[in-house]
Amino acid sequence: MISEETRKPNISRVARLAGVSKMTVSRVINGNSAVAPDTRERVLQAVEQLRFRPNLLARSLAGSRTRILGLQFHEDAAPNPRFFYDILLGAQYEAHVQGYDLLFFSQPPSREDPRSAIRFDLVEGVICTGGTFNMNSIEFMEQERLPYVIVGRRDWKQFSPYFCAPDYVTGYQEATSYLLDMGHRRIAFCGGKAHFEADIDKREGYLRAFEAHGLAPDPTLILMDEPGRERASQTEAFLLEKRPTAVISHGDEVWNLVKSAARKGKFSIPGDLSVLCFGLSEGMQMLGASRGYAPLTRLEAPVFEMGRQSAKMLISWLDGEEMKQRGIFLPLDFIKGDSCVPPRSPQK
Amino acid sequence: MISEETRKPNISRVARLAGVSKMTVSRVINGNSAVAPDTRERVLQAVEQLRFRPNLLARSLAGSRTRILGLQFHEDAAPNPRFFYDILLGAQYEAHVQGYDLLFFSQPPSREDPRSAIRFDLVEGVICTGGTFNMNSIEFMEQERLPYVIVGRRDWKQFSPYFCAPDYVTGYQEATSYLLDMGHRRIAFCGGKAHFEADIDKREGYLRAFEAHGLAPDPTLILMDEPGRERASQTEAFLLEKRPTAVISHGDEVWNLVKSAARKGKFSIPGDLSVLCFGLSEGMQMLGASRGYAPLTRLEAPVFEMGRQSAKMLISWLDGEEMKQRGIFLPLDFIKGDSCVPPRSPQK
């Protein structure tokens, strides 16, 4: 029904037009084999004239490389689309530079569902992200011997040789030291979940900063959600009772509670309480309109970079490069705003 | 170097093991052709035993269908990752249901760059999103005769036969009517950019509501950014001067300015000023912690649904279905919160 004329040109038609064999055309378009200059010119003209583009499917089938990476993401585990988006952009950036593309998955593969399993013929490797991995995904990729990199966590390294995660320990140590150097001693830590790897690492950094300063942290100034006990909601009462001079808070919700406490307790930020936040969503990165958009001092995970590095790592693996490191820790971004000031009265 | 044994099984090996021809195996795995029950059983056993999965590349090459959709997105035009993310999830949802996958592009294709152009052999169609389209993208797809659907805007319909956009006019008319029915008459409209299609539609809806109520809107209560004149920043002064009893505000920034005005002018929300917001980011969807998280009354674009419907439309197109409508308008979500109450004193 479609005539030879209008159909997409293939390598044979180019060859016929240029008066050479398919193979010569293949050599010209791949450019890694010697072709006489005038022949090359003839072929290129034919390519131009027919607007020929080699078919990726055929090429991959013959050469067994698709130059496509899978990006797997669990939508359940995405309270923060910005996280996913930046991972995606970062991975995309590196992939494009190296001539790869990204195929997106939101569901874990399974052998039962041929629809999802089938796609894995297309990808040469997978970048896995999203908070809670499904063991199925990992198992699937192990069985398929499909290279994969895990982004954002390090506790799966017993499975994947490669991961790319933020260095929470060092980041939090640095931030806590910043407050200690300012003269703060009563620094509260309002963290996330006490049984989550990332949150444990954050607390570890907090503790190490005290240690490095030769100081003993006050354990009663640490508030975290424990399994079955949501303690974040107690943040307000906690701050009003403990009266720290600084607080390291975790995410939007806790930051809102800190603000609320400030209002109730009639103390001011940062005058009476310095605040250092982690991972705020964009709209929350200011103290509030009433304070003229003074920027918060905060820590951020280098999400774009995580995406980029994980793609880079995966591609290196695919290219068969010898990898020195099997995992990468990336430093947190520490953004100094106006929400941390030295305490009113110097502390012991 | 890799023995036949460990290599990925192909259809021939399955055929050999089952003692049938390749074609019979193909028939079994595709299931749309008659195969004797016992033969089918033998083949399925062989498939199981070898853990065989058909190779998508080969299948597509032979059948010329890849079941992959492109998702094109301009990162420049993404101030709101949530928008992109929901489009993605929606498109992904529909695609998976119908056995398609999504390949992600962030850069517009170009003929000059074979790397990007080449990928279009892989996709059967493209979903285009992101605020500002690049004319190059559209031209490229027109030339390649590649089916594409535009999401979120309707003003490109002179190019693409298909688009999927929110029905701003009706949504805003409904919301404005809601306020009018409550008794409000002095309803301010703090909109977006006076030269953007979406913002023009929103104003149109606002105006139509008055018309439908047989009322004349007060044009001095409309504030929009005009080209070269950022008027959103004047929101505060505007409200304090005009003293409307209700305001329809546009996005985070304007909502912040409304709150700021309330504080300065010492009037309360919603008591003195009812507020109806459009498109707030997640963190902003409450009046503020101080008010105990009272939810705002607001309008939201049905972003997930937009993604879903655009994928659906594209797939219908690919399947050659006769399409009744070339474009879809989706209703806005109108979420009734606590931020709109009848005015203190009834108005004429």
Added chain:
DNA sequence: TTGCAAAATGTTACCGGTAACATGAGGGCT
């Protein structure tokens, strides 16, 4: 039993490229 259509299965060619090997033309050296 024969005949014949329908059902089951096999064969061949092809999708559009690339790898591996084969061939042929030209150039330099003895």
Added chain:
DNA sequence: AGCCCTCATGTTACCGGTAACATTTTGCAA
């Protein structure tokens, strides 16, 4: 001139499936 080597190009087979057609088998009525 004869030889060998290199460079340019062609040939063949194959990647792993499917479409279209060919062939064999089966079931059932006459």
